Amino acid sequence: MRLYPYGLKLNPFPSSPTPSFSDSQILGGKTHKDARQAIVTCFSDLYSKLHETRPTDRDFRLITMIQDVGSGKTHLAFHIKGLPDLVDNAVTSYIDLSQVSPRDIHNIYDSILGGFNHDDVESLRRNILYLICDKVKDNGKCVRKAFNYGFLDSLSGNNNLRNRVEEILKGKRKLNFQYVPEILSSDFSEIQIQIIRSLIEDRLRNDVTKVRSLEGVINSLSSIADMNLKLLNKLTIFQFDEFDSKKESLDFIKAIINAHIPSSILILILTPSSYDEIKKENSSVFDRLEKANYKIDLAGSNTLSELNDIIFEYIRHYDENNLFTSDYENNLATIIKLVYDEFADFRNVRSMLNIFYHATEKASKRGSYILDESIIDDTIKSIYPGSKIRGSLMNMPLSDFIKLKMSVNNKETIENDIREAVRNLLTLTNYEGYVNELNFDNSIGEGVDITYNDSYGSKIAVSVVIKKEASKTQAKISNASKSLNIVDRLVVLTGDTNRMFGGSSRNGNNVTTIVNMDNAKIVDLIYFNNKYKNQEILNDDLERAITLARSIKLC
Amino acid sequence: MSSEELVLEKVLSTGSNGIKKSDLKKQFTSFDLDQTLENLINDGKICVDKKGSAYYCWTPEVYLKHLNNVDPKFRILIERIKVIERKMDSHSNSLKDAINSLIEILKMENPDSQKALVNLDNFKIEFDTILSRSNNSIGWIELGHVRNELSQKFDLGKNEFYELVEQLVNTYHNEYELSTGGSEGVVVRGLLHGYVRGI
Numbered sequence: 001m002r003l004y005p006y007g008l009k010l011n012p013f014p015s016s017p018t019p020s021f022s023d024s025q026i027l028g029g030k031t032h033k034d035a036r037q038a039i040v041t042c043f044s045d046l047y048s049k050l051h052e053t054r055p056t057d058r059d060f061r062l063i064t065m066i067q068d069v070g071s072g073k074t075h076l077a078f079h080i081k082g083l084p085d086l087v088d089n090a091v092t093s094y095i096d097l098s099q100v101s102p103r104d105i106h107n108i109y110d111s112i113l114g115g116f117n118h119d120d121v122e123s124l125r126r127n128i129l130y131l132i133c134d135k136v137k138d139n140g141k142c143v144r145k146a147f148n149y150g151f152l153d154s155l156s157g158n159n160n161l162r163n164r165v166e167e168i169l170k171g172k173r174k175l176n177f178q179y180v181p182e183i184l185s186s187d188f189s190e191i192q193i194q195i196i197r198s199l200i201e202d203r204l205r206n207d208v209t210k211v212r213s214l215e216g217v218i219n220s221l222s223s224i225a226d227m228n229l230k231l232l233n234k235l236t237i238f239q240f241d242e243f244d245s246k247k248e249s250l251d252f253i254k255a256i257i258n259a260h261i262p263s264s265i266l267i268l269i270l271t272p273s274s275y276d277e278i279k280k281e282n283s284s285v286f287d288r289l290e291k292a293n294y295k296i297d298l299a300g301s302n303t304l305s306e307l308n309d310i311i312f313e314y315i316r317h318y319d320e321n322n323l324f325t326s327d328y329e330n331n332l333a334t335i336i337k338l339v340y341d342e343f344a345d346f347r348n349v350r351s352m353l354n355i356f357y358h359a360t361e362k363a364s365k366r367g368s369y370i371l372d373e374s375i376i377d378d379t380i381k382s383i384y385p386g387s388k389i390r391g392s393l394m395n396m397p398l399s400d401f402i403k404l405k406m407s408v409n410n411k412e413t414i415e416n417d418i419r420e421a422v423r424n425l426l427t428l429t430n431y432e433g434y435v436n437e438l439n440f441d442n443s444i445g446e447g448v449d450i451t452y453n454d455s456y457g458s459k460i461a462v463s464v465v466i467k468k469e470a471s472k473t474q475a476k477i478s479n480a481s482k483s484l485n486i487v488d489r490l491v492v493l494t495g496d497t498n499r500m501f502g503g504s505s506r507n508g509n510n511v512t513t514i515v516n517m518d519n520a521k522i523v524d525l526i527y528f529n530n531k532y533k534n535q536e537i538l539n540d541d542l543e544r545a546i547t548l549a550r551s552i553k554l555c
Numbered sequence: 556m557s558s559e560e561l562v563l564e565k566v567l568s569t570g571s572n573g574i575k576k577s578d579l580k581k582q583f584t585s586f587d588l589d590q591t592l593e594n595l596i597n598d599g600k601i602c603v604d605k606k607g608s609a610y611y612c613w614t615p616e617v618y619l620k621h622l623n624n625v626d627p628k629f630r631i632l633i634e635r636i637k638v639i640e641r642k643m644d645s646h647s648n649s650l651k652d653a654i655n656s657l658i659e660i661l662k663m664e665n666p667d668s669q670k671a672l673v674n675l676d677n678f679k680i681e682f683d684t685i686l687s688r689s690n691n692s693i694g695w696i697e698l699g700h701v702r703n704e705l706s707q708k709f710d711l712g713k714n715e716f717y718e719l720v721e722q723l724v725n726t727y728h729n730e731y732e733l734s735t736g737g738s739e740g741v742v743v744r745g746l747l748h749g750y751v752r753g754i
Contacts (some may be wrong), residue, residue: 064693066693066695067734068732068733068734068735068748068750069734069735069746271734271735271736272693272695272734272736272750272752273734273735273736273737273749273750274736275693275695276695276697276736276737276750277736290692295692295693297693297694299694299732299752299754300729300732300754301732302732303728303729303732303754304728304729340728341728344725344728344743345743345744347728347743348744351744390725
């Protein structure tokens with residue numbers, strides 16, 4: 001049997017770009033869990049109010065869920081729909097408005113009906129039939145006629161009515177609906193009886209076009225919500241995903257909010273930009289959204305801790321034998337942090353899960369028990385071929401980057417390493433004709449490490465000041481600046497991020513250029529130097545090295 | 556006093572009428588008047604011209620006034636020259652203004668001059684202040700709006716603003732989050748992220 005890392009029997013991570021219902025039953029991350037709790041609290045609050053009282057238009061709740069694409073909104077919506085705590089007490093319709101086109105009232109209504117679970121619809125159908133069956137005590141004649149009870153059936157009393165219900169549910173028999181309005185008229189409205197007919201005859205979605213107006217749709221939805229409560233003792237949740245500023249969407253949602261459909265919760269899922277567009281497009285709807293009962297805040301849904309938690313949650317969910325130990329967890333956390341820090345593009349749930357899905361597949365094929373940096377590196381290269389480490393020009397593998405990044409933190413050696421790398425980089429650029437007259441001896445003055453002439457014949461001095469205390473850094477730059485009487489330009493390579501941004505200062509006609517090198521540049525230089533010393537600089541590397549020299553203002 | 560100085564003093568004292576050359580000859584007999592006059596003419600200090608049947612000496616300013624009074628062609632020419640002069644002055648001022656404006660623009664576009672004014676730390680302070688002032692209930696704010704507000708504080712171009720935003724969000728990635736959409740912003744995963752908020 002094929003095994004996956006950490007002894008898992010299958011790949012725990014979702015592979016589709018949008019969540020599937022089954023994947024969404026796993027919910028990781030504190031932010032997402034807090035959001036779930038907020039929705040459950042809202043639900044419980046409303047449900048408890050309706051325990052023994054008839055619902056009124058006060059028993060409606062509006063929830064907005066606003067966050068960027070790929071942050072897990074749809075996942076959360078699916079999760080809520082399938083949440084065991086809610087499944088027993090709620091009927092949920094999930095509508096993806098991006099799939100509703102043209103967005104007229106019939107299509108939206110049809111999507112709402114299609115958004116209910118089949119089981120919920122069947123439960124409603126079953127309960128209605130049994131309710132009609134139970135009405136035999138009050139209206140025996142009509143009930144028996146509705147169930148097409150014959151003379152022979154009558155001989156056995158009403159005992160066979162329940163069998164008839166089951167036969168109808170299995171499609172073996174049909175209900176004679178002409179008697180139903182009389183049976184149910186005292187308990188249900190005319191619209192509800194229409195819906196009940198469509199439901200029993202399994203034509204609920206086919207009869208959508210019979211509803212002629214938006215008001216009719218709203219009344220139908222109210223009727224359904226009322227029946228859900230009356231017959232199933234469940235609240236109704238409408239989840240509108242991809243809610244946007246299109247006029248049809250706004251008109252529809254405004255009508256639903258205004259209707260205050262009793263015993264229902266409306267959840268609107270949208271992005272901050274849609275929210276902003278709605279503000280500009282329709283202030284009336286925007287004002288209603290602003291007054292939502294709950295604003296689900298997924299702030300920080302793409303932070304490192306959240307992503308860690310989500311990734312671990314997937315693994316733990318399938319880790320039946322508890323093989324994913326804290327050591328593995330710590331190692332994996334280091335890799336996640338690395339990807340998070342160095343690849344700004346992957347700092348969201350969707351991208352990160354995609355990488356880990358493919359990495360897990362790759363690890364399984366290689367027979368690796370863990371996910372390590374070389375697997376992640378290969379994965380990123382194969383599924384995101386254009387990606388590179390943030391700020392890196394040398395296109396180094398992630399595994400090399402990890403090793404070099406550690407050496408960069410060594411304050412004792414880093415300055416000399418950088419000095420050597422700059423010398424070798426200038427030697428290479430000299431060989432390629434970009435600079436000349438290199439002088440690596442400190443013959444000009446204190447603080448200057450290298451001098452050379454650029455392609456315009458200007459004399460350049462380079463001073464490397466990395467990882468020093470601020471006062472020492474400043475002293476060295478001051479000393480080096482004295483060389484400006486002799487050279488045309490002084491380039492100071494520093495790693496001190498507290499200095500003013502880049503910039504130049506002028507001394508007469510001569511200029512000091514401060515280059516603040518971030519970790520990516522420093523690692524790039526060390527990586528280049530290693531390759532140079534090992535004589536591994538190939539054509540592509542050569543171009544990248546020249547670009548690197550330009551990026552730190554050497555040529 | 557030299558012969559030139561003596562003659563010049565005499566010419567100056569005669570005012571707008573000038574002085575006859577023959578009168579000068581009568582007065583200055585101790586030196587060669589013709590040579591002295593020639594020296595003064597060559598130095599541009601006096602002008603000698605015929606008025607009626609006699610030669611007169613003037614200072615250049617007085618001579619111009621004289622010509623202006625007696626020679627209509629000269630007068631018209633002078634008027635025309637004055638018009639040209641006024642136009643030249645006006646164009647020269649416009650040119651001067653244009654050059655000054657250009658210098659200002661160049662100063663503004665010179666990255667070295669403005670980057671020296673902004674660093675990540677003071678940019679962050681101002682950026683955070685604007686985010687905290689946002690009256691949006693969900694906390695998201697358009698980056699374009701932040702840029703407009705910050706442009707009153709810093710001399711920052713659009714590209715430089717977004718460079719700084721990118722650095723800010725990368726450096727403090729647990730403090731900010733970006734969202735897609737908007738008309739301007741930072742490109743992440745090929746998507747324009749035009750909204751920001753503090754976490």
